[in-house]
Amino acid sequence: MITLDAPSFISVMQHVCNRALHEEVYRAYITRASSGYLDNTPIINQLLKLRLEKVKLLNYNNYAEV
Structure with missing residues (x-):
């Protein structure tokens, strides 16, 4: 069983060869x-809106510059 x-x-991403x-x-x-x-x-959209504000x-030109 694989969980998220x-x-x-991380184990799956690093070790599984089955594409x-x-x-x-x-x-x-x-x-x-x-x-x-x-x-x-909705929460992600609100966060993006607040970051833009x-x-x-x-x-600044974008959030990465903050």
Whole structure:
């Protein structure tokens, strides 16, 4: 059994040679909490909005410069 917890995920990414399994675990990991009960999309959108506001207030070109 493979979980999306960091120890399992990292082990799969480093040691599994099966490309299909590697891709399946990777896609599951990067899309976690993006739908259903655990959907955090509104929170991420709010964070992005606040970061943009901070960038503008501080007169930077993007958040990476902050």
